[in-house]
Amino acid sequence: MKLNAGIITEKLQETKQFYTEVLDFGVRFENEFYLLLHTPDHSAEISFLQPYHPSQKPIFQSAFSGKGVYLTIEVPHVDEVYQQLKDKGVPIEIEIRDEPWGDRHFAIKDPNGIGIDVVTYTKPED
Incomplete structure (x- = not known):
């Protein structure tokens, strides 16, 4: 079993910049509404999702507070x-x-x- 925590946020670009430039994470996948990052050693991942994207069901709509x-x-x-x-x-x-x-x-x-x-x-x- 593998766990990938996800955060719903309007700040995809700021988040990408922070994790890649400050913490040296890498980008595993990204598109206009989703960002999947990995730790420098590729042992863990975290994802970020744009809120209220039409491709997502209601459970994945509201932004993190x-x-x-x-x-x-x-x-x-x-x-x-x-x-x-x-x-x-x-x-x-x-x-x-x-x-x-x-x-x-x-x-x-x-x-x-x-x-x-x-x-x-x-x-x-x-």
């Missing part, structure tokens, strides 16, 4: 990614930090208001 969704991107070296994004001028929502349960992470936000937690898992504190 900007709250209640987050993504986690696990990376081998979170400090390197943090510095790369800071160097690109990406606003950091949560500064890099260690958590007692074993995360070293920071957070950014995409053009749709989706929080993105960038994390390297470490051993939890005793």
